[in-house]
Structure formats: structure tokens, C-alpha cells
Amino acid sequence: MLTRAEFLGGATLFTGMLLSPLARAQSDELSVIQGAEKVLRDLRKDKAFGNAQQLLRRARGVMIVPNLLKGGFFVGGEGGEGIILARGREGWGQPAFYVIGAASFGLQIGAEAAEVILFFMTEKGLNGVLNNDFKIGAQAGITVVTLGSNVEGALSGPNVPDIVAWSSASGLYGGLTVDGSVIRAEPNKDSTFYGRHVTSKEVLFGPVSSTRTGTLRRELAGLT
Template sequence: MMRSHRLFLIAMVAILATVLFRVPAKADYYGEPAELVDRATSVYKGFLADPNLEWFRNNVGSARGILIVPQMLRGGFIIGGSGGRGLLVAQDAATNKWSSPAFYSMGSVSVGFQIGADVSEIILLIMTDRGLDAMLSTDYKIGADVAIAAGPIGGSAKAQTADILAFGRSQGAYGGVSLEGAAISPLVDWNARYYGQPVQIFDILINQKWNNRQADSLRQLLPKPRRNAQPLGR
């Protein structure tokens, strides 16, 4: 009886260890910042092309920033984890010029009885200055001090009032996503590698002092906002 109990505990520890160690590895699929930029460009194209994301296409130009996470992995057994790396581009409200990308990590942990895993492509539209200011902090949890809502899906979708709108795709299906409590932090080392020296998030996104031409393909896809567009939140 004791032997069976011990073998059961060993098996449980092995399963748990496999999940905990494999989830971050998959979420960190991209070995270099340039690889993540290329994949983010592909994901952004996919969102623009999807017939169910008409609202996204029509309103992305009004966003103050766009955070693209090409691979957000969720999964677990007893302890569930999620994680991914992404990039954020910001739009200058005066010049309509989009910045080069700054790199971020996104992750959260939940506890409960859950089995399985899935991979999602996530895009957050940062609709207000308050939402963008939150992203400039060194460590931010989604939903703290700013309003987040699932992005509208479908041709008849109505406008949402929120600082951040979340859109996601998992296994080919699009829909709104819930990311309340997910932690977002700048990847200081990735930003330094991409621009060749230590850089500040504010100088990349707001002052737009830094540029990497490798990201030009992504930036060329980003629309200019309509001049008469009204902000969707404050």
C-alpha cells in the first residue's frame, strides 16, 4: 500500500514538473527579437484578413498602441500557467507616426483542477492614453487601474468603451479573450539586443528615438487613424 502511494506521488510530481517546465519553453518559442517581429507581422495580417473582425479593421487606426503576442500558451494540471512574448507599437497622437516595436512578456498563474493546454494569438488594442501609460510601467497587471474588455467580434459588433480591448484566436477560431490579472513586463534584454544597446521603453514608444528597419514590414501595415475619429475611452 505504501509502495503504491509512493509511486502515485512520484507520478504526480513528474507530470506537474513536465507541465511547469514545458509551458515556458513553448511560450518562449522565438529565439531572437527579429523572429518575433516576423511572426507578429504574420499574426497581424491574419487578424486584418478575418471576415469576423470587421470592427477590428475599422477601428485599429484609432488605437494609441497595439500589443501583439503571437503565441500565448495556457495549460496545466492542478496548477495552470500561461505565458508568451510580444511586442508593442505606439502611435504618436500628433503626427500619426507609429513607433518601432518594444518587446514585452505576458504571463499569469492560476490554481485549480484543469487538464490540457492551448495556444492563442493575442492582440490588445490600447485605446486610451491611460492604457498606454499603464504599458509604460515596469510591471503591470491587466485590469489594474484601467478598464479592459473583450474586443467586438462580427460585422454588427458595437463599439466598446474601455482602455484596452482584447482580441484572440485559438486553433483557427477568433473571439474575445479574458486576460484579467495577466502580468505584462518590458523585456529589457530583448530591447537592447534589437536596438544594439540599452534603450528605454519611453524612448522607443513615445519619443520614437529608436528604429530598426527590420520592423518596417510591420509598420507599413499599420493604418493612419481617421482625422475625425473620436476616442473610445479615457
């Protein structure tokens, strides 16, 4: 017969075995959050970011992909995990988890990974990307440009682009061709991270909160 100590020890081990997959999953989501924080810190100190801070001040939402990888994603294509945040009346909301993938993003020669930010400059652009399996370039009426010398003029003109793309890879900065890429919500990751069943839109616009996102949101607020 098991002693009380042996029973409690076995129960603790069994509980740990059950919880370990959840703990690992939460760690994965947290690593994406922390990666996004690093991207924002990089942008704050790097002059190559150019006028993107101006974009952030005007953006309705933003997608941050800390590590867009070349190969082995979306069936041999390119892509990575990221987060989307939407701006509300009281500032930036909570991050929802998304993935982006494509056959090719046109990374610089020799680059295997890149940091990527998509600025959603209009409500139309933000609402479009929140549709299931949004494919950039397939939705009529949503314009996409890459961050570069042409963007400042585009923002001051009568027709503001709906989405602006920025990337850095191997120390080189500039635009990223995102036409044809697919953006997909990851509600299971949202539910794991926030500890209850939630939809992506509930995270972005609803009463969802987490103490683990404070640094990210402060970094973003500091740039805007």
C-alpha cells in the same frame, strides 16, 4: 609557433563563439517581430476580425502576441512574448518587447496556443500598461473589454474602454479574459535588438529606428 593563417583562423572561431549568443538572441527577437507580421496579415484577410480594423484606426497603441502558450510560462501559467507599438504624430513608432502572463487566460477547450492583440484605446490605457509589471484589473479606473458584439456599442458610447482584447485559437475567434494578467517590459531584448542600451519608453517614443521593423510597421499602417 602558430602561422598567421592558423592565428587568424583561431581568432575568427573565437570571435564567432563570443558572438553566437548575441546572434541567437537577435534571432529570437526577430522571430517575434516576424510572428507579429503574420498576425497582422491574418487579421487583414480574415472576416472574423470583424470591426477590429476600426479599433486600430482609433487606438493609441497595440500589443501583439504571436504565440500565447498554455502551460510552462510564468511558473506553469500561460503567456507569451510580444511587442507593443505606440501611435505618434507621425504614425506608428518602433516595437518594444514585452511579455504577458497569467495563471489562466481561458483559452478555448483543447487550445494550446493563441494569437492575441490588445488595443489600447486611450492614453490612460497605454500609459497604464507601460508601468512596470502592469496587472490588468488591478489598476483603478482602467476598463477592459473583449472584442465581440458588445464592443461596437461600447465604442460609440460616452465611455470608451481603455483596453480591448482580441484572440484566435484553434480556428476560433473572439475575446480573451485578460483580467489578472501581468504585462512586463523586456528592456534587455530591446537593447539586444536595437544594438544599444535603450529603455522601453525610448523605443516607443524616442529616436530609435531599425530597418528590420519596416515590414511590420507597413502592415500595421495598411490596416489603419
